[in-house]
Amino acid sequence: MADARQAPADAAPDAADRIEFPFEPPRPDGEVVALAPGVLWARMPMPMQLDHINVYLLRDDDGWFIVDTGLNLPRSRELWASIVEQHFDDLPLKGVICTHFHYDHAGLSAWLTEHFDVPLFMTHGEYFTMRTLAGPPPEPLPPSLLQFYVRAGMPRERVEEMFAKLRRDPFMPPHPRAFNRLREGQVLAIGGRDWRVVIGEGHSPEHACLYSESDRLLIAGDQLLPRITSNVLVSDIEPEANPLELWLDSLDRLASLAPDTLVLPSHERVFRGLLPRVAELHAHHAEQFDIVRAHLRQAGAATAFETKMKLFPRLLSAVEDMMALGETIAHLSWLRYSGQVRRVLDDDGLYRFSLAN
Numbered sequence: 001m002a003d004a005r006q007a008p009a010d011a012a013p014d015a016a017d018r019i020e021f022p023f024e025p026p027r028p029d030g031e032v033v034a035l036a037p038g039v040l041w042a043r044m045p046m047p048m049q050l051d052h053i054n055v056y057l058l059r060d061d062d063g064w065f066i067v068d069t070g071l072n073l074p075r076s077r078e079l080w081a082s083i084v085e086q087h088f089d090d091l092p093l094k095g096v097i098c099t100h101f102h103y104d105h106a107g108l109s110a111w112l113t114e115h116f117d118v119p120l121f122m123t124h125g126e127y128f129t130m131r132t133l134a135g136p137p138p139e140p141l142p143p144s145l146l147q148f149y150v151r152a153g154m155p156r157e158r159v160e161e162m163f164a165k166l167r168r169d170p171f172m173p174p175h176p177r178a179f180n181r182l183r184e185g186q187v188l189a190i191g192g193r194d195w196r197v198v199i200g201e202g203h204s205p206e207h208a209c210l211y212s213e214s215d216r217l218l219i220a221g222d223q224l225l226p227r228i229t230s231n232v233l234v235s236d237i238e239p240e241a242n243p244l245e246l247w248l249d250s251l252d253r254l255a256s257l258a259p260d261t262l263v264l265p266s267h268e269r270v271f272r273g274l275l276p277r278v279a280e281l282h283a284h285h286a287e288q289f290d291i292v293r294a295h296l297r298q299a300g301a302a303t304a305f306e307t308k309m310k311l312f313p314r315l316l317s318a319v320e321d322m323m324a325l326g327e328t329i330a331h332l333s334w335l336r337y338s339g340q341v342r343r344v345l346d347d348d349g350l351y352r353f354s355l356a357n
């Protein structure tokens with residue numbers, strides 16, 4: 001939904017139609033790139049296929065806020081110390097804002113808030129999800145968790161193996177003991193600029209984006225990435241959830257912001273082109289729905305695990321496998337809640353999905 005607001009002079013005239021990347025990214029070594037007065041972009045390296053996360057530094061009158069932290073790794077801690085030393089103009093860190101609980105975003109929140117003695121800002125949904133999921137998965141696995149994956153068609157040994165790998169996850173961080181709650185619509189006044197909290201759902205329970213309407217800036221977290229798609233999954237915690245509906249609705253809410261907004265995402269490059277990117281993401285999920293429907297038409301009936309092989313045919317690591325299965329169930333659930341797909345629990349204790357007509 002475009003509106004009649006005037007585009008700032010420096011915005012490209014066709015910014016509403018195309019995705020553009022107006023800035024070269026910073027090296028993940030403590031370098032920063034200025035995006036607007038008092039808004040800096042830095043990168044933390046990650047030793048995984050997605051090899052970095054973007055973090056943003058917001059200058060207030062008497063100090064700085066940072067948005068997202070990077071993984072809980074010695075190298076990220078070194079880089080934060082160096083960024084504070086080199087780019088904060090002798091002003092202190094005032095607070096840590098985390099868009100959501102995932103450990104590339106909040107993994108250093110305990111260290112940063114303790115080391116610099118500053119508060120954490122996070123939504124209620126994200127903070128308590130972080131605390132609930134802290135630490136390794138329980139052993140033995142709870143029956144409800146096993147049942148969720150077995151019903152989805154994943155062999156029990158593979159479930160055990162997947163969670164055994166997750167127990168050895170080296171990045172699981174400690175969490176801060178307290179937080180300041182962010183809420184939908186709340187305004188954070190930082191350095192003469194108002195940042196409005198815009199909540200998104202689907203990728204995580206209560207993901208906070210920050211929007212400056214006057215400067216057309218959106219700190220988007222994982223709610224809007226320029227090239228890769230964010231994981232939207234169903235897990236054993238909320239097996240009957242319909243997160244794709246929440247996700248697609250959240251995208252539409254972001255599409256109502258000014259079309260020439262500069263989007264500051266958590267991965268890849270800062271971009272303009274909010275509307276075309278939202279349209280691409282809708283198209284991506286429409287394609288996924290087509291693949292699922294085609295598979296069910298051909299197979300007659302299939303488990304989520306079998307359907308996953310069609311959506312994500314590559315061989316996947318334990319974490320990727322869980323995300324891929326969860327994302328497949330999210331697509332099946334969306335189709336089911338929209339009346340296009342039926343789900344039946346068969347005599348073998350497996351959910352079998354088929355086309356409704």
Ligand SMILES: [Zn+2]
Pocket residue numbers: 100102203204222
């Ligand atoms: Zn995330």
